[in-house]
Amino acid sequence: MSSPALAETSATGTCKVVAFANQKGGVAKTTTTLNLAVAFAEEGHRVMCCDMDPQGNLTMSQGIDPDTLEKSMYDVLVHHVPIRDIIQKREIDVACASIDLAGAEIAMSTMIGRERSLQKALKGVEHDYDFVFIDTPPSLGLLTINALTAAHKVIVPVQCEYLSMRGLIQLQNTLAMIRENLNPDVDIEGILPTLVDSRTLHAKEAIELLEENFGERVFASRIRKTVRFAEAPVKGMSVLKYDPDGLAAHAYRQLAKEVLSNGNR
Ligand SMILES: Nc1ncnc2c1ncn2[C@@H]1O[C@H](COP(=O)(O)OP(=O)(O)OP(=O)(O)O)[C@@H](O)[C@H]1O
Ligand SMILES: [Mg+2]
Numbered sequence: 001m002s003s004p005a006l007a008e009t010s011a012t013g014t015c016k017v018v019a020f021a022n023q024k025g026g027v028a029k030t031t032t033t034l035n036l037a038v039a040f041a042e043e044g045h046r047v048m049c050c051d052m053d054p055q056g057n058l059t060m061s062q063g064i065d066p067d068t069l070e071k072s073m074y075d076v077l078v079h080h081v082p083i084r085d086i087i088q089k090r091e092i093d094v095a096c097a098s099i100d101l102a103g104a105e106i107a108m109s110t111m112i113g114r115e116r117s118l119q120k121a122l123k124g125v126e127h128d129y130d131f132v133f134i135d136t137p138p139s140l141g142l143l144t145i146n147a148l149t150a151a152h153k154v155i156v157p158v159q160c161e162y163l164s165m166r167g168l169i170q171l172q173n174t175l176a177m178i179r180e181n182l183n184p185d186v187d188i189e190g191i192l193p194t195l196v197d198s199r200t201l202h203a204k205e206a207i208e209l210l211e212e213n214f215g216e217r218v219f220a221s222r223i224r225k226t227v228r229f230a231e232a233p234v235k236g237m238s239v240l241k242y243d244p245d246g247l248a249a250h251a252y253r254q255l256a257k258e259v260l261s262n263g264n265r
Contacts, residue, residue, distance in 0.1 A: 005262040006153055006189055015126040018133050018189065019151035024167045025138035027159045028194035030057040031229050031239075032252075033135040036155075037092045038238040039256035045130040048087065051097035052118070052147050053137040054104075059097050062090040063236020066098035074100045077117045077146070078107045082124050091238055093129070105142040114142060115182055119150035140174050148175065149182045153189035155259075157223075160193050160206040165213070189259065190219040197225050221255040224248075 006016055020033045037047045051058040056066035073095055075081040087093050108114040122132055134147040158164050178186055191214050197203050211218050232242035239248040
């Protein structure tokens, strides 16, 4: 039995935690975390993004230099610094990461309850936000396991190529393990086709294959390829702020509507 969709659970007034995960690199996890968060904020929700990737791309995408941070997610996970102390306010609130987070997996490896560090940390801000969005690194290591353990739902961005799909099976196996041992109710909210080049037959075929295998779990929204997504982070902005009336911004607003009304799909 899966837990109810975000649309239903968000009506209860409790903070909902969504992890954005796919162990494949460069499939638009960070882009989706940030832009969907900003789209949710436009709808009036209080949203915090938590950067769980040592690359700090989400942190940088909001114009924050990870090298200048005094404290970051490393200190939250390893030294139990309250997460509120490291949150910076930008377009949305960001719990920042820097490269030292790469050492967190080893530092946590001998800790009892190491898989639950993030879940515990988020308790400290659960009354401050309607949604917490977690960006994860391209691996299924302890940082991603912490994210999946803290999450109610998982959104899986997938680049529409045949080879990307194979990785989904591995992600599903990891989720099954998490459900069995750590977080019985976590489930995939939806699979998001990203970097779609609608001119190619391959993209069409890849989406068909995705729908054949994952059916209703595939969002109706699609995120097309456009250079705007590469331009916006350079300016430290979401695409919704960088090019508010463009197709890219529209795509994430559309996805926000879909997620927030899910169950009607
Ligand atoms: N729809 C899109 N069209 C064009 N470029 C995109 C799109 N979405 C993301 N990109 C670009 O593709 C690159 C990878 O995106 P992103 O960093 O979001 O992926 P990721 O899955 O978070 O990567 P990683 O696994 O390294 O964390 C970035 O340069 C980003 O700007
Ligand atoms: Mg990323």
